[in-house]
Amino acid sequence: MKAIIFNVFVLLTVVPCFWVALSSNIVHAAFSLLVTLFGVAGLYVLLGADFIAVVQVIVYIGGILILIIFGVMMTQRGKLLPLSIQLPGKFIGALLSGIILTALIMVATKSLWPVASFLEEPQPTSAAIGNLLLGKYLIAFEVASILLLVALVGAVLIVRRSVRGE
Amino acid sequence: MSYSLPSFLIVSSLLFCLGMYTVLIRRNAIGILMGIELVLNAAGLNFVAFSRFLEPSLTQNLLSGQVFTLFVIAIAAAEVAVALAIVLSLYSRMKTIDVEDFKELRG
Numbered sequence: 001m002k003a004i005i006f007n008v009f010v011l012l013t014v015v016p017c018f019w020v021a022l023s024s025n026i027v028h029a030a031f032s033l034l035v036t037l038f039g040v041a042g043l044y045v046l047l048g049a050d051f052i053a054v055v056q057v058i059v060y061i062g063g064i065l066i067l068i069i070f071g072v073m074m075t076q077r078g079k080l081l082p083l084s085i086q087l088p089g090k091f092i093g094a095l096l097s098g099i100i101l102t103a104l105i106m107v108a109t110k111s112l113w114p115v116a117s118f119l120e121e122p123q124p125t126s127a128a129i130g131n132l133l134l135g136k137y138l139i140a141f142e143v144a145s146i147l148l149l150v151a152l153v154g155a156v157l158i159v160r161r162s163v164r165g166e
Numbered sequence: 167m168s169y170s171l172p173s174f175l176i177v178s179s180l181l182f183c184l185g186m187y188t189v190l191i192r193r194n195a196i197g198i199l200m201g202i203e204l205v206l207n208a209a210g211l212n213f214v215a216f217s218r219f220l221e222p223s224l225t226q227n228l229l230s231g232q233v234f235t236l237f238v239i240a241i242a243a244a245e246v247a248v249a250l251a252i253v254l255s256l257y258s259r260m261k262t263i264d265v266e267d268f269k270e271l272r273g
Binding site: 006010021052072075085117129136155156 | 167168169170171172173174175176177179180181182183184185186187188190191192193194196197199200201203204207210211214215217218219220221222224227229230232233235236237239240241242243244245246247248250251252253254255257263266
């Protein structure tokens with residue numbers, strides 16, 4: 001049963017991902033990205049990472065994807081520009097990605113990973129993650145919040161300057 | 167595929183390589199952003215997969231992998247906000263988001 005659900009989520013992640021890369025319509029690519037992100041959230045649940053799965057749905061699907069779709073909608077006036085580059089460049093890109101993919105899959109399957117011989121039942125993780133964030137990783141946590149603040153102010157500033165035409 | 171560490175690693179390598187291919191071949195700046203999101207998701211999936219499957223005695227705390235994924239997600243949010251601001255600002259200045267047209271910075 002678990003294997004079937006796992007395979008369903010793998011397909012849900014990987015198949016739309018091809019569409020993101022190959023589709024010639026930017027809106028189709030954006031909605032395929034939505035399905036891929038849902039699939040990754042499902043894989044997080046199967047890995048016992050309940051908190052990360054919910055954060056993935058809220059931040060990626062509720063935030064980042066909405067921003068991307070807004071960007072698509074606000075930049076599609078006028079003529080539709082070709083979405084991808086022409087053939088020789090495309091072929092080189094596919095070749096490069098294919099070589100790296102083969103290498104990564106070789107590493108993933110041939111290495112002897114120090115995996116646990118016995119998998120424990122997944123426990124709720126929110127409390128432990130909260131303790132880690134405000135304990136061991138406190139400085140990184142604060143730096144991340146400052147980074148978000150700086151990104152927010154910077155984004156507003158960049159767009160405002162271009163609207164005023166300075 | 168079976169529920170094991172290598173299967174998750176294969177899935178995340180596929181995500182990574184398709185994301186890289188998207189970044190390489192797209193001319194639309196927002197298409198490139200989507201590729202970057204795929205690459206970041208691959209990294210997050212790897213972190214969580216290792217935090218689930220590694221031998222617990224090897225690390226102090228297995229949940230560290232999940233904390234790193236949280237940071238990856240936070241940085242992805244910051245990145246996409248700034249990148250979209252740049253794209254919109256370029257669009258209002260040059261009326262296109264085709265990256266082949268952004269040649270002003272070429273030396």
